[in-house]
Amino acid sequence: MKIDSICNGIVLDHIEAGKAMRICAALGLESLDCTVAIIKNVKSEKMGRKDLIKIDEMIDLDLNALGFIDPNITINVIREGQLSEKKKLRLPRELFNIVRCKNPRCITTVEQEADQIFCLVSENPPLYRCAYCDAAYHGK
Amino acid sequence: MAVPELRHLIDIKDLSLDEIDTLLALGDDIIARPADYQDAAKRKKLATLFYEPSTRTRLSFEAAMLELGGSVLGFSSQDSSSATKGESVADTIRTVQCYADIIALRHPKEGAPVVAARHAAVPVINAGDGGHNHPTQTLTDLMTIRRELGTLEGLTIGLCGDLKFGRTVHSLIAAMVRYPGTRFVLVSPRELRAPDYVLEEIRRGGCACEESHTMEAVVPVLDVLYMTRVQRERFFNEAVYVRLKDSFILDVPKLAHAKKDMIVMHPLPRVNEMSVRVDENPHARYFVQALYGKYIRMALILKLLGRWGA
Numbered sequence: 235m236k237i238d239s240i241c242n243g244i245v246l247d248h249i250e251a252g253k254a255m256r257i258c259a260a261l262g263l264e265s266l267d268c269t270v271a272i273i274k275n276v277k278s279e280k281m282g283r284k285d286l287i288k289i290d291e292m293i294d295l296d297l298n299a300l301g302f303i304d305p306n307i308t309i310n311v312i313r314e315g316q317l318s319e320k321k322k323l324r325l326p327r328e329l330f331n332i333v334r335c336k337n338p339r340c341i342t343t344v345e346q347e348a349d350q351i352f353c354l355v356s357e358n359p360p361l362y363r364c365a366y367c368d369a370a371y372h373g374k
Numbered sequence: 375m376a377v378p379e380l381r382h383l384i385d386i387k388d389l390s391l392d393e394i395d396t397l398l399a400l401g402d403d404i405i406a407r408p409a410d411y412q413d414a415a416k417r418k419k420l421a422t423l424f425y426e427p428s429t430r431t432r433l434s435f436e437a438a439m440l441e442l443g444g445s446v447l448g449f450s451s452q453d454s455s456s457a458t459k460g461e462s463v464a465d466t467i468r469t470v471q472c473y474a475d476i477i478a479l480r481h482p483k484e485g486a487p488v489v490a491a492r493h494a495a496v497p498v499i500n501a502g503d504g505g506h507n508h509p510t511q512t513l514t515d516l517m518t519i520r521r522e523l524g525t526l527e528g529l530t531i532g533l534c535g536d537l538k539f540g541r542t543v544h545s546l547i548a549a550m551v552r553y554p555g556t557r558f559v560l561v562s563p564r565e566l567r568a569p570d571y572v573l574e575e576i577r578r579g580g581c582a583c584e585e586s587h588t589m590e591a592v593v594p595v596l597d598v599l600y601m602t603r604v605q606r607e608r609f610f611n612e613a614v615y616v617r618l619k620d621s622f623i624l625d626v627p628k629l630a631h632a633k634k635d636m637i638v639m640h641p642l643p644r645v646n647e648m649s650v651r652v653d654e655n656p657h658a659r660y661f662v663q664a665l666y667g668k669y670i671r672m673a674l675i676l677k678l679l680g681r682w683g684a
């Protein structure tokens with residue numbers, strides 16, 4: 235595969251160096267049948283080093299999971315060899331079963347079926363609070 | 375006609391100031407015309423699910439429902455495992471809502487009422503979740519202040535005692551920062567200062583705030599003196615407790631320079647932080663506060679049963 239020649243697919247750009255593998259796992263890219271290129275430590279003027287992921291198929295991305303891991307990623311959607319759309323990520327407003335509440339007094343520590351929900355309270359710096367007990371979560 | 379929205383009360387911040395006003399006004403009306411409300415919840419049932427004991431709060435809810443002509447059922451337990459044999463909160467709610475029209479839930483774990491509300495087809499009221507929220511206590515406090523001082527605006531509120539772990543204090547602050555002109559005076563030992571997020575909330579609300587380590591100096595400026603328990607188990611060291619406890623005990627001489635209309639409040643039960651001699655003092659309001667607690671719970675039950683806004 236020539237890495238630059240995606241016809242219909244997605245390029246995740248500006249990934250913080252070192253996070254590509256985690257993103258692969260979070261998005262389940264290992265189980266795709268199409269070509270997936272993971273390019274690590276690419277030189278970048280803006281970032282010094284960055285990672286890149288190219289997916290040679292139009293798949294549905296879990297933007298919440300992606301935004302949670304790295305909100306600075308750029309998503310380039312390629313159609314018929316042309317860049318057709320560029321999306322910036324935002325911090326997800328809600329983290330649904332992504333992180334566990336660490337407050338030992340929280341009901342989610344004993345209530346088996348309770349979903350783990352954190353809601354975004356402020357963006358910069360990121361602050362989430364548990365929807366049950368209000369425990370703070372600062373991301374990462 | 376659209377079905378009115380199912381509402382719960384989990385956190386005092388779930389209510390807008392207008393909604394709080396509506397509840398307080400309804401509470402006033404119940405006090406003024408009790409006969410008009412004696413059948414208002416007839417044939418309705420309140421379930422009080424108390425996974426930890428709180429006789430005072432449970433009786434207040436039950437008295438409120440009975441006075442509206444409704445009936446009550448439920449459990450209260452020293453040991454939550456015996457109450458439900460390890461059943462999840464979600465399953466308990468799914469069962470209980472078959473029998474009751476409204477639920478008051480008290481639970482030692484923080485956020486348990488959120489779980490309940492997510493599974494309930496009837497209104498859920500948080501009757502205290504661990505050290506987290508206790509919104510009907512806060513409504514009681516607001517009703518007491520408004521009834522006794524005639525307003526919730528422009529007041530100087532002194533909060534005294536355990537400001538670190540005292541959830542009633544945190545909720546009252548969260549409620550009062552929304553009223554214009556509120557000033558706070560925080561009186562506590564250094565070990566039991568209000569946590570940073572509470573101070574931050576006051577700052578964000580644009581309210582004036584001062585901290586003090588003694589009561590005498592600040593009493594003359596207060597409109598409300600809100601006392602809380604200073605519990606022995608909050609201190610790592612018995613010597614510190616013994617040294618500090620007396621400076622946070624309210625007695626009659628400390629009230630000598632209070633404003634004429636200043637009121638002394640306390641969520642009760644007290645231990646030794648308030649001399650019983652204060653009970654007869656004209657500033658004391660903590661027993662009438664318990665009475666207002668019943669009226670505001672009546673108002674809340676009625677509003678939630680009627681599907682708010684209907």
Ligand SMILES: [Zn+2]
Nearest residue numbers: 335340364367
């Ligand atoms: Zn939690």
